[in-house]
Amino acid sequence: MTISPVLTLSKLGCTRGGRQLFKDLDCTLQAGHWLYVAGANGVGKTSLLRMLCGLALVESGEILWNGVPIASQHDSYRQDLCYLGHLNALQESMSVQENLMFTSALGGVALAEQKARSVLERFGLRGRSQQLVRHLSQGQKRRVALSRLALSPARLWVLDEPYVAMDEAGIQMLSDLIAAHLDKGGLAVLTSHQRVPVGAHPAQLLELKAP
Numbered sequence: 001m002t003i004s005p006v007l008t009l010s011k012l013g014c015t016r017g018g019r020q021l022f023k024d025l026d027c028t029l030q031a032g033h034w035l036y037v038a039g040a041n042g043v044g045k046t047s048l049l050r051m052l053c054g055l056a057l058v059e060s061g062e063i064l065w066n067g068v069p070i071a072s073q074h075d076s077y078r079q080d081l082c083y084l085g086h087l088n089a090l091q092e093s094m095s096v097q098e099n100l101m102f103t104s105a106l107g108g109v110a111l112a113e114q115k116a117r118s119v120l121e122r123f124g125l126r127g128r129s130q131q132l133v134r135h136l137s138q139g140q141k142r143r144v145a146l147s148r149l150a151l152s153p154a155r156l157w158v159l160d161e162p163y164v165a166m167d168e169a170g171i172q173m174l175s176d177l178i179a180a181h182l183d184k185g186g187l188a189v190l191t192s193h194q195r196v197p198v199g200a201h202p203a204q205l206l207e208l209k210a211p
């Protein structure tokens with residue numbers, strides 16, 4: 001029997017630079033749903049996402065994946081997780097295709113060149129596969145970074161400002177990709193300063209406010 005994944009935040013708090021950003025956050029996200037983390041600049045959205053990914057320590061409260069604290073299931077949780085941060089985490093001196101194949105290899109998947117090219121085409125990067133990443137525009141770099149999602153088997157996507165630098169077609173394509181992920185029983189947590197529809201999936205809103 002396959003377990004339906006669930007992400008739970010329980011009494012979660014966060015302090016940065018001696019200042020409390022938030023406390024006592026409670027939230028449950030079920031399979032097929034997405035969480036829209038909203039709030040003004042500096043309110044703690046990225047800090048929360050980094051905690052969700054295990055990149056920042058949980059100081060108070062808990063984050064649970066399938067009912068188990070993420071801190072006690074590092075390896076299996078990491079396999080279930082795909083995180084795209086503010087920065088694209090691309091190797092600027094490598095080609096577009098090399099970047100995609102390199103990231104796949106890090107995740108233990110040998111990606112065939114043809115598959116890499118077809119994913120890049122889907123992300124509007126036809127004819128760019130051999131180009132060095134440093135020669136791409138900001139929006140094109142974001143598209144390369146996001147193309148990893150199409151190859152990720154992870155059930156939980158955590159996306160920090162994924163729509164930044166994207167044009168209208170890119171926004172639609174990404175929204176469709178997230179909607180398809182949710183349709184398959186995936187979960188997504190994302191921040192955005194613009195309101196974005198994700199197919200027919202209503203957002204579960206978590207609005208952070210300065211205390």
Ligand SMILES: Nc1ncnc2c1ncn2[C@@H]1O[C@H](COP(=O)(O)OP(=O)(O)OP(=O)(O)O)[C@@H](O)[C@H]1O
Pocket residue numbers: 016017021039040041042043044045046047048
């Ligand atoms: N390591 C750190 N040390 C000290 N302060 C930090 C640290 N990390 C974050 N902060 C502070 O915590 C606050 C929240 O930062 P965070 O990046 O989480 O905000 P955000 O809601 O994502 O903002 P934005 O919408 O501008 O991206 C900011 O005031 C930031 O300066």
